[in-house]
Amino acid sequence: MISNHTIEEIKNRMDIYEVISDFVQLKKAGSSYKALSPFTDEKTPSFVVSPSKNIFKCFSTGKGGDPITFLMEIDGLSYMEALKYLAQKYGITVEEDERSEEYNHAQNERESLFIALNFAKDHFVDNLWNSDEGKNIGLTYFKERGFSEETMRTFDLGYALDQWQGLIDASNKKGYNEAYLEKAGLKIVKEDKSYDRFRGRVTFPIHNISGKVIAFGARTLKSQEKGPKYINSPETDLYTKSKILYGIFQAKNEIRNLANCYLVEGYTDVISLYQAGIKNVVASSGTSLTEDQIKLIKRYTDNVTVLFDGDKAGIKASMRGIDMMLTGGLNVKAVRFPDGEDPDSYSRQIGGEAFKAYLNKNSLDFISFKTDLYISGTVDPIKRAESIREVVHSISLIPDPIKRTVYLQQSSSQLGIEESTLLTELNKLLLNESKAKYQAPMPMEPPADLFADPQDLEEQVLPQTVLQNQERENIRMLINYGQELIVGLEGQEINLAQYILTESEDIEFTTPIYDRLLNIFKENLLEGKVTSLRDLLSHSDEEVRTVAVDLSTERHELSPNWSDKFQISVAHERDTLKKSAFGSILRLKFRIIRKMIADNMDKMKLAVDEKEIDGYLSVISDLKKMEMAIAKELGNVTVK
Structure with a gap:
């Protein structure tokens, strides 16, 4: 529906390096740029960007094309969505050809879901700022947490009225197809009844990396609420919770610029840190960290700092995430807060500048952090030996052999154990992993004419x-x-x-x-x-x-x-x-x-x-x- 004139202007302005560098870490290679493929796992860069030709090529998957094609591949956008993304990026006014009244209903399934979710976001935001219930309950809550109006609008925070069909009725008045509310996870249908999924809760829209709303998290403010404190959108064609990080849209540029990503647990942790001036922060939204989320971080940086709550037992339960990040080739550091504090509460307690100073002072590499967590104060020799094996196991997950050697030397010094002893244990782990991974029939003999003229x-x-x-x-x-x-x-x-x-x-x-x-x-x-x-x-x-x-x-x-x-x-x-x-x-x-x-x-x-x-x-x-x-x-x- 975008006019040919606008499409031509977008194509004249779009720059392959500027577009792809928003999603992938590019390194200069002659007149081109190279990176690890964002579409698959690989250790040797096969993703090539040619600024002079304004194209990319992924030799691992065969994907390739111009900036429009890249956006369609990386974020699953339609052709029109990719054009609109580029128009917004370059400040181009989109001129649309004349369209019918049934435009919203005639869009394809994916675009219709985006339309429904965007409408819900605008509806919840309007409730927060303009309805009595929203102002008295939702806005009051956010202000009590110290969120400024600018911060609330940056994250599109809103409020769902305590009504069974508040969103459904508003949608019907605007002429939207109610079926897409259900497909987007905004409406629940049981037998012959339907009602809003989010009611009487503050809402946290979840954006994809290009800034489109794909889901919601919502928190109740009722102390006597029988159900869970937080509820989230179900997975849909647009939203797979294991593949997205909360706050990635707002944080991606800062993560790339500062070459570091702070990883926290919840929505309010992200928002509080962002307001405190720490904008390179994302959350796993209460789910266990996944390989897809690690790949998403790695698009922008190789460095992650995990911010843990003060609870020691909870930290140990979360250590699997650190091991996964090490396996994924990330450089990991960690920060622990005082008992009873989390990133949200502690940043509000001591203020933005003091909080930044605390992070800089208490940020430990994963060896020092894990050693302190598992071994500090441990007297029992058996438990101490098990803890040392935990540390060596984490080192074994690092794919880079040079980094493994450096960390092994460091842990030897910190643990007070001979490096040769740790090396023996490390080699044992690596050997076992190799046996499990590579037990396969021997390759066939090469053909007789392999070295023919x-x-x-x-x-x-x-x-x-x-x-x-x-x-x-x-x-x-x-x-x-x-x-x-x-x-x-x-x-x-x-x-x-x-x-x-x-x-x-x-x-x-x-x-x-x-x-x-x-x-x-x-x-x-x-x-x-x-x-x-x-x-x-x-x-x-x-x-x-x-x-x-x-x-x-x-x-x-x-x-x-x-x-x-x-x-x-x-x-x-x-x-x-x-x-x-x-x-x-x-x-x-x-x-x-x-x-x-x-x-x-x-x-x-x-x-x-x-x-x-x-x-x-x-x-x-x-x-x-x-x-x-x-x-x-x-x-x-x-x-x-």
Whole structure:
């Protein structure tokens, strides 16, 4: 429903680095950037971002595209949602084409859920500030906790009226489809009755990483309430509690800027710390920490500081989360508060500046924290030995061997135990883990021709496969350099695309997707336009978009050190475009002729008439001459 003018403006403004760096830690790698894939588990970065081409490519999963595609993949947004996200990011006014009265009902399922949840958020916020009940109960509660109006509005805090169908009635008046209230977890239906899930409670909207409301937490303020103090939205198509962290939308930029994430337990902990000036804070919302939540943190930083309540027993119960973070490759620190205090209460008690100072002073790495927690004051030798094994077990979970060694040395000093003793225990744990993980049949023996001559190996590859690879190479050059200017045969400047298409006009590609791409270039050139990568990324054919990204992204890039540091000049194909293109076309023709020879040889074997056989021999002879001529031009030493 967004106008073409607005879409074009968004595409002109969007920057792949600016968009992706909001979600992923990017590190410079030549002219591109690299990162661990946000879509899968991996230890070696395979996620590449190319600012010059405004695209990304994940070599682990095969995903790739422009900033719009990334937003759709990373956060499950629809195309229109991704455009609106970018418009908001770049301050672009969204112009919409004329739409019908039934627009909200005609949206797809996912967008309708977002609409219902956003309406509920606005309704609860309006209740808090404008209804007598909301002001007297909800607003009073938040003010008693010390929350300012600015903080309340930052987190969209609200109040659900103590009515059975307050939200349902308001929704019906606005013409929303009531079915989506149920699908979004806002309405409960039992037999023939329906009622609001949240009633008489203050509300805490849960935002996804792009800022859209996907669920709610709600707290009762009634001391005599029989049910739980907090209730939460059920899981829906938009909300999986194990994959989101409360406050991540508000905190993500600060987490990345400060290279640290504070992890707390509840909603009010996040809000109190945010108001105290500590904005790089998120909560697991009362659930046990999950692998998906750890991955979400790792998008923005490798460093986590866990803030524990003062209760020692509760801390020990939460130590599994620290072990999971270590396994996930995070650097973990922890802070413990005085008995009876939590991050919310203690920050309000001592004030923002003093609280920051407390965190800095009492932040311990996980070894020191775990040693103090388990071993401090322990006299019983058996319990002490078990506690030491707990510490070594945590060290064994660290994937980086250098970090493991450093922590082992540190724990040896703190525990007063020989490093060799701890190392023996560590190696035992690592060995047991390896046995459990890698018990599998031995790999098969390598094929006998593994080290055969490359030319011999090429003969074993099907001619069609070799031809397909060469077609791919020609399309790759068209996509990457089609708009570049070269000197043509008659001395005039022409685009490389025009040169390649002219030189290969008598060739038909056998691979369907490459043939479609070739025709796109041909059709646009007839209209005087050279197809760009951006044109292909906006194409309606998904396969065209995917192949365009694949062929325009290199997983590895030559280090500039060869030239800058070692003064070793390495030529790039861009420096010799005409020669590279000419060579690519010749190799394609060479492969076509070889396939024609192979096809005619196969036909000749089936022929029974001598005249027919002579005809095939004549054709093969002519093809061989052409093959030799092209081979000579290419500089091939031998032609089989």
